Amino acid sequence: MTELSDLARVPLVLEPTPLTRAERLSEAVGVELWLKRDDLTGIGLGGNKLRGLEFLLGDALAKASDCVVTGGGPQSNWAMLAALTARLAGLEPFVVHYGTPPTEVSGNQLLCGLLGVDRRFTGEADRASVDHGIDRLTKALARQGRRPYPIVRGGADPLGVTGYVRGGLELDDQVRVSRLTPSHVWLASGSCGTQAGLVAAAHLLGWTSEVVGVTVSRPRDDAERRVGELARATCELLAIGPVASTRWRVVGGYAGPAHGRPSPAGQAAAQLVLRTEGVLLDPVFAAKAFAALMDAARAEELNGPVVFLVSGGAPTVFAM
Numbered sequence: 306m307t308e309l310s311d312l313a314r315v316p317l318v319l320e321p322t323p324l325t326r327a328e329r330l331s332e333a334v335g336v337e338l339w340l341k342r343d344d345l346t347g348i349g350l351g352g353n354k355l356r357g358l359e360f361l362l363g364d365a366l367a368k369a370s371d372c373v374v375t376g377g378g379p380q381s382n383w384a385m386l387a388a389l390t391a392r393l394a395g396l397e398p399f400v401v402h403y404g405t406p407p408t409e410v411s412g413n414q415l416l417c418g419l420l421g422v423d424r425r426f427t428g429e430a431d432r433a434s435v436d437h438g439i440d441r442l443t444k445a446l447a448r449q450g451r452r453p454y455p456i457v458r459g460g461a462d463p464l465g466v467t468g469y470v471r472g473g474l475e476l477d478d479q480v481r482v483s484r485l486t487p488s489h490v491w492l493a494s495g496s497c498g499t500q501a502g503l504v505a506a507a508h509l510l511g512w513t514s515e516v517v518g519v520t521v522s523r524p525r526d527d528a529e530r531r532v533g534e535l536a537r538a539t540c541e542l543l544a545i546g547p548v549a550s551t552r553w554r555v556v557g558g559y560a561g562p563a564h565g566r567p568s569p570a571g572q573a574a575a576q577l578v579l580r581t582e583g584v585l586l587d588p589v590f591a592a593k594a595f596a597a598l599m600d601a602a603r604a605e606e607l608n609g610p611v612v613f614l615v616s617g618g619a620p621t622v623f624a625m
C-alpha cells in the first residue's frame with residue numbers, strides 16, 4: 306500500500322493557495338461563490354499543473370533520470386510548466402508539440418523560448434501525434450545514452466493525478482476552517498487529471514459536494530470515462546478504495562469553436578470575473594468552465610456555496 310506521504314515529491318506549490326469568498330461575483334451570478342486560487346501556485350505564473358508535477362518530478366529524480374520528455378499543443382500550459390519545473394529540478398526538458406511552429410511567438414511559446422526548451426513539432430494537426438512523438442523521442446534519447454523520463458500529455462497518469470488528491474486535502478482543510486459545505490466544486494477538464502484527483506480526494510474524505518468538470522477538449526462521454534478510469538487507478542495506487550459512491554459528473558457543450566480557441570460565452574464569463582474580482586481566467590479552460598457555471602446558476606441548478614477552481618493558464622491570456 307502506498308501512502309501519499311511515501312511518494313517522492315519535489316515541493317513546487319506555494320501552499321496553501323488562497324480560498325477566497327467572491328462577494329461581487331456571487332451577487333452577479335446569483336449563487337454564493339468561492340475561488341480556489343490555484344492560479345497562485347507560485348512558479349512560472351502558477352496553475353493547476355504544478356501540483357501533479359511535484360510527484361512526477363519526484364519520481365523522475367528517484368529514478369535517476371537526466372531529462373524529461375513531454376508535450377502538448379503549441380500553447381500548452383502543461384508543456385511550459387513541465388519544462389520550467391524540469392529545469393528547476395536539474396533535468397533537461399524536451400517538448401513535442403502537434404502542428405507546425407507558430408509564425409507569431411507569444412504566450413507559452415515565448416516562455417519556452419526564454420527557457421531554451423528543445424521543442425519538436427510533429428507536423429500533424431492530430432493531438433494524438435504528440436503521444437507517438439514523445440515515445441519516439443524517448444527511445445531516441447535512450448539510444449544516445451540519456452536517461453529520459455517520459456510524461457504523458459497533461460501529466461494525466463495516476464502519479465500526476467495524485468497532485469490533486471493532495472490539493473483536495475488542502476481544500477478540505479480550508480472549507481472546514483471557513484465552515485463551508487460546498488454543494489459543488491467546479492472546474493475545467495482537459496486531460497481530466499485534475500478532476501480525477503479531486504474525485505479521488507472526495508472519496509477519501511467523504512465529501513458531499515459534487516465535483517463537476519466542464520470538458521473543453523474531448524467529447525463528454527470520453528471525458529467522463531477518462532475521469533472515472535484515472536480516479537480509479539489513482540485510488541488503487543493510494544489504496545483509497547473504489548470511487549463509486551462519490552458524486553461527480555462532466556458537463557459538455559462548452560468547448561466553443563474548438564479546443565484551444567476562445568468562445569464568446571467564455572470571454573463574457575472571463576470579463577465578468579475580471580471586472581468583479583480582478584481575477585484572470587484563461588480563455589480556453591477556466592473561462593469556458595465559468596460560462597457553464599453561470600448557465601447552471603441561471604437554471605437554478607446550484608444551491609451553493611460553489612467552489613470554483615481558478616486553474617491558471619495566464620500566459621494564454623496574451624496569446625489569443
Ligand SMILES: Cc1ncc(COP(=O)(O)O)c(C=O)c1O
Nearest residue numbers: 382495496497498499590616618
Ligand atoms: C489553465 C488550465 N486549466 C485547466 C486545465 C485542465 O486540467 P486537466 O488537463 O488536468 O483536466 C488545464 C490543462 O492544461 C490548464 O492548463
